[in-house]
Amino acid sequence: MTIRRLYAPCLPDEGGAVVLGEASSRHVRVLRLRVGEAVVLFDGEGRAAPARLESVTDDVVCLAEPPVATATRRPRIVLMLAVPKGSKLDDCVRAATELGVDEVALMQTERTVPRWDSERTRTRLDRLTRIASEAAAQCERDDMPIVHAPRPFRAWLEEMPASAKGVLFGARAEGAVTLERTTEEVWCALGPEGGFTEEEILLFERSGFSVASLGTRVLRLETAVPAALAIVADRLGDFRQAR
Numbered sequence: 001m002t003i004r005r006l007y008a009p010c011l012p013d014e015g016g017a018v019v020l021g022e023a024s025s026r027h028v029r030v031l032r033l034r035v036g037e038a039v040v041l042f043d044g045e046g047r048a049a050p051a052r053l054e055s056v057t058d059d060v061v062c063l064a065e066p067p068v069a070t071a072t073r074r075p076r077i078v079l080m081l082a083v084p085k086g087s088k089l090d091d092c093v094r095a096a097t098e099l100g101v102d103e104v105a106l107m108q109t110e111r112t113v114p115r116w117d118s119e120r121t122r123t124r125l126d127r128l129t130r131i132a133s134e135a136a137a138q139c140e141r142d143d144m145p146i147v148h149a150p151r152p153f154r155a156w157l158e159e160m161p162a163s164a165k166g167v168l169f170g171a172r173a174e175g176a177v178t179l180e181r182t183t184e185e186v187w188c189a190l191g192p193e194g195g196f197t198e199e200e201i202l203l204f205e206r207s208g209f210s211v212a213s214l215g216t217r218v219l220r221l222e223t224a225v226p227a228a229l230a231i232v233a234d235r236l237g238d239f240r241q242a243r
Helices: 022-031 088-098 118-139 153-159 198-206 221-236
Strands: 004-007 016-019 038-042 047-056 060-064 076-082 103-108 146-152 165-170 185-190 209-213
Touching (some): 004 118, 022 060, 038 060, 185 221
Parallel strands (some): 004 038, 103 146
Antiparallel strands (some): 038 047
16 A cells, blocks of 8 residues: 655654645545555655654644654756746656756746746745645655746856756757766756857856757757756666655
8 A cells, every 4th residue: 555645844853743734735635545544744855754644624633753864865966947938847847856856946048038026936936846845745755856046047057066067958959968977966957948049058168067969859848857857867877766
């Protein structure tokens, strides 16, 4: 029998009662879980705790054991993603979570169409965090990626550690991804739908990024993201452990 995994961001160190948030509570009710059933709670930061449902009334309450930290995953992967139009971002964050990304750095480029105001930013980040938590539960991750608010791509380039490797994936690029399996951190840049400008590509290259191809076909962004991350995972070695 499958033990359901539920997101609970504040697990008590010594164990005890945990009141689930709205999304996890809704999940419990949709699945028609009953009092006494075993579940696993994870906090999105690499800790998980076996638990049992104590109450499924107005509040869904679990009685959790002390959480256990999982092994630190290395290398780290940061997805630098130009903000796409419509609901494509939801699919990209979901795929990034399933493929082990540690952070999603949303960026603005010259051809980025969506522009978020402060209110929309809060709403969208809340939604993306919920999507990441649901994807983490599904793929059995005890952590989940941090999704950062959009910033100009130059600002993200300044944030990248000198020791990290950068790869920019272009629709019509010709290079191949070359990464050592000892690499500790990789930053992958994709988007926007109209592609990076020549000036932007030059700035990425000056920041140490290599330019790599996604094949002979021009992919939609929501397809390009999992394709690029799968290539990176392969180069780093056998789709590294998700935990």
